Amino acid sequence: MDMVRLRIDLGYDGTDFVGWAKQPGLRSVQTELEIAIKTVCRLDGHPRVAAAGRTDAGVHARAQVAQVDLPADAIGLTPVELFIESLTYRLRGYLPRDIAIRRVQLAPPGFDARFSALSRRYRYRVCDDPRELDPWRRRDTLEYPRPLDVDLLNQAAALFMGQHDFAAFCRKKPRATTIRTVLDARWERRCDRRTGEPTAMIKMSITADAFCHSMVRSLVGGMLAVGDGRRDLDWLGEYLNQQERGPDVTVAAARGLILDHVEYPPAEELAARAQLTRSRRE
Amino acid sequence: MDMVRLRIDLGYDGTDFVGWAKQPGLRSVQTELEIAIKTVCRLDGHPRVAAAGRTDAGVHARAQVAQVDLPADAIGLTPVELFIESLTYRLRGYLPRDIAIRRVQLAPPGFDARFSALSRRYRYRVCDDPRELDPWRRRDTLEYPRPLDVDLLNQAAALFMGQHDFAAFCRKKPRATTIRTVLDARWERRCDRRTGEPTAMIKMSITADAFCHSMVRSLVGGMLAVGDGRRDLDWLGEYLNQQERGPDVTVAAARGLILDHVEYPPAEELAARAQLTRSRRE
Numbered sequence: 001m002d003m004v005r006l007r008i009d010l011g012y013d014g015t016d017f018v019g020w021a022k023q024p025g026l027r028s029v030q031t032e033l034e035i036a037i038k039t040v041c042r043l044d045g046h047p048r049v050a051a052a053g054r055t056d057a058g059v060h061a062r063a064q065v066a067q068v069d070l071p072a073d074a075i076g077l078t079p080v081e082l083f084i085e086s087l088t089y090r091l092r093g094y095l096p097r098d099i100a101i102r103r104v105q106l107a108p109p110g111f112d113a114r115f116s117a118l119s120r121r122y123r124y125r126v127c128d129d130p131r132e133l134d135p136w137r138r139r140d141t142l143e144y145p146r147p148l149d150v151d152l153l154n155q156a157a158a159l160f161m162g163q164h165d166f167a168a169f170c171r172k173k174p175r176a177t178t179i180r181t182v183l184d185a186r187w188e189r190r191c192d193r194r195t196g197e198p199t200a201m202i203k204m205s206i207t208a209d210a211f212c213h214s215m216v217r218s219l220v221g222g223m224l225a226v227g228d229g230r231r232d233l234d235w236l237g238e239y240l241n242q243q244e245r246g247p248d249v250t251v252a253a254a255r256g257l258i259l260d261h262v263e264y265p266p267a268e269e270l271a272a273r274a275q276l277t278r279s280r281r282e
Numbered sequence: 283m284d285m286v287r288l289r290i291d292l293g294y295d296g297t298d299f300v301g302w303a304k305q306p307g308l309r310s311v312q313t314e315l316e317i318a319i320k321t322v323c324r325l326d327g328h329p330r331v332a333a334a335g336r337t338d339a340g341v342h343a344r345a346q347v348a349q350v351d352l353p354a355d356a357i358g359l360t361p362v363e364l365f366i367e368s369l370t371y372r373l374r375g376y377l378p379r380d381i382a383i384r385r386v387q388l389a390p391p392g393f394d395a396r397f398s399a400l401s402r403r404y405r406y407r408v409c410d411d412p413r414e415l416d417p418w419r420r421r422d423t424l425e426y427p428r429p430l431d432v433d434l435l436n437q438a439a440a441l442f443m444g445q446h447d448f449a450a451f452c453r454k455k456p457r458a459t460t461i462r463t464v465l466d467a468r469w470e471r472r473c474d475r476r477t478g479e480p481t482a483m484i485k486m487s488i489t490a491d492a493f494c495h496s497m498v499r500s501l502v503g504g505m506l507a508v509g510d511g512r513r514d515l516d517w518l519g520e521y522l523n524q525q526e527r528g529p530d531v532t533v534a535a536a537r538g539l540i541l542d543h544v545e546y547p548p549a550e551e552l553a554a555r556a557q558l559t560r561s562r563r564e
Contacts, residue, residue, distance in 0.1 A: 011417050013420075015418070060418055097417070101413075102414075131382070132384075133382065134344055135342075135382045136342055136421050139421070
């Protein structure tokens, strides 16, 4: 049967999900989206939705990119633009309030939400004076009980730049490489817009070709240990080089983490990029 | 019995409260705080907590100011600074996660959280392209389906500046004046910190000596009707002058509203200010 691939850009509040990926009997973003598509398109079979970043339980997404393949007869004779407009409207009506559909569009030829991606950007929010945190931001911010030095955090982030084997920061999977390339990593303390004074809000942004399971949160855990003075940069550098997971680095809480952006190459390179990624991962 | 007055600065996520003020059988911030104080201070009687701004159901507070009078024997022989430090710690441990104690301190002589206040500042958050809103900000942001013109919003806000009878924007209470003085009111569209581009996030800030019941949200409703072009400035000016509530102005949703700041005079003027406010209101 002819299939039509759609690209779906979406955001979600990860608080009440077990993560992106479906797990039997539990509430996942993938399942909610699959059920919504099946229902509003009146499909017989269960559609298979894939995403650029399989976020963990509690992790939020501002700009997740997903794809779904629909049988061409689900669209029928409706002009495809009209079908997509109507689908977008009906998905927004059907989905719960913690999932937000940004945009639905026809995927260009060769597009694969996961394997065509060039890079992912994540953000992490920390408040190093919990008394200053607005209670309604406890959903997307880590409350950190010790003051953090942003210069030290940035020196720690610099250690991760470039290509490394991040095995020390990853949950191991058999026969999967843990070599990744970090393209950018930086911390910034927010200043009050009104007064210009530094606040207790600190944000990290990190971009890599891809991340292993729980890698961003482990990197954050390692950097925070340096940023609050408990550990020094040498310790973190050695930990990275040991290439094996140890008990010294804690995984930072999921609620501070947001999938912020997924970057794709120009349309004509989508298929080649997907092929290259697949061959590297396997 | 000798009483000791404490000033309590706190914030809360208003989503799951019926508002500041207690209502039998319902979850209010006042009740949560009174029970917490009674419990951690092991009081026999029920303490009476009052606040600067009696926020409605769903309204948030970044900087609510409350007060409580404790019998001096609850403090006993403990140095008062130590008692307050310990009380703060225990309150933070006891209270639910949607209430955040910023600071507890001994109230200066003559201090009255409500009647000594010179002014209150509220903020309101609107997103005029709901697709752009992060789902976890739906708790503190109004999703507005029509594009808003910030210049028009600011011209509407200017109509409210100064002293007016705001009866058209207030829920009437017998024998209570609805004359208030708006000291500042402005709207601003946020720009992306990275790109400098305007975003869909619009924030209002409004300061007045005091606000009547549901007044801020009614003012916001009136300004939004002008900002999206459905109504013009003349209409809003006439509505203000008619000094009677009409069906034309909708009360904007509570979730976008935050009590942001309460201003008090210097210590030596606290008592006189409280007396002046009381005489004016009655």
